[in-house]
Amino acid sequence: MIRISAIMLLVLVTAGAKAQRYTSEKSHVTFFSKAALEDITADNKKANSLMNPSTGDIAFVVPVGEFKFEQALMEEHFNEKYLETEKFPRATFQGKMTGFDAAATQAQKITAKGKLTIHGVTKEVEIPGTIEKKGEKYAAQSEFMVKLEDYKIVIPQLLWQKVAEEVKVTVNFTYVQQ
């Protein structure tokens, strides 16, 4: 008896956790770098995210090689010289949202606290963002600064003026229940 109820409980707990999960159906990650010669922007629509409104857990994965630039050469340098995409193909975040009320129907400001990994370097960060429930879906967005030095992203000296020391990253996800 005890064994059976224990197993049932385990199954219920697992199912409960899974059912609460939301997965990203659409994503858009950008970065923007202000520089003296020219501003650099890139878009990435291949990111994925999972979110659990009942616990506030959130995670996302950005395939670094999928950033699209206006110039082929910049894309090459970004991957070859700065981000070393072959060695570190993914940037990731895993954390927990605070100030988040799963039931609220209006846009709410939240903070996601957790681990951001870029270029193989993991940092504890707090990312501000907004999240809004739209019918069955959630729309989340965030904008934050990434200091290149923190993630050991080296800018060759000859190009120092090409890229700012901090780049602005925006993250947009639309979630549907998994």
Added chain:
Amino acid sequence: MFNNSHTMRPVVKHVTAIVTSALLVTALPAFSQDDLLGDLEKTSAKSTYSSQTFKGTRLVNGHTIETIGEGTLEFIFSHRFGRVNGGVYEMFGLDDAFVRIGLEYGITDKLGVGIGRNSVDKSLDGYLKYKLLAQKPDGAPLTISALGGTTYKTSPKAEDAPAGFENIDRLSYTAQLLIARKFSPAISLQLMPTYIHKNYVGSTEGKNDQIAMGVGGRFKVTRSLSFSTEYYYRINPDETSPYRNTLGFGIEIETGGHVFQIVLTNTRGMIERTFITETDGDFFDGDIHLGFNVTRIFQLKRK
């Protein structure tokens, strides 16, 4: 023990209950933690980034598999001095100069078109290069590009040409497959099977149809510096051919929109016809030309 639990003594039952609840208690936090990132990494597609196999479009004299990208115009200035064994009288080759000025434009990321003018034989050349296959981390193991080119020799002048020499005799054609693999971020190797057809050959110039197999590679030393080398073996040269196989070495330095290559090679030529089938220097006898290739990239069209 589980199959005959009805014979269990009460103590054993208690122990079982305690162990089970202990397991549950430890299991619960694990579930509420919910490893979202772990699950994401399992399901997310691997990167499809296709890497830079070579820094530029030229290995030494010949092409690499690289195309330059849509809307990009590359200006390439190549220069070879005379032979270093020319002695002080020739200032070790610096008195001579052979130049090719060229332009290449990326129609798409995979298709490029180029034109050039080479002072050797006063030649004009044009080519198309198309990337057939791109090496991917979880896909194709190789990158393959096809090159098709035409060369028009404006030398000799019409009045100096041998009897019966017509303008069509000035043309020759190159077909080349470029097959490369990036083995590691530092090491890339390339094979270049080549077919060259000349409409007209002089008495010492061998067959109209000539084939060769090229091998080459590059070794990256730092993010901006690498070494490259290239060798073309002629498969069907005439036994009496005065020409040799071409060999070249390069040092590549990349900055911003430039690639700067310093080369040492036994040929004056900078077009396939010349350097593959009409190289006259013996590298190991000191018939070495110092030279450089300088490229500058202009982005004409934004994506």
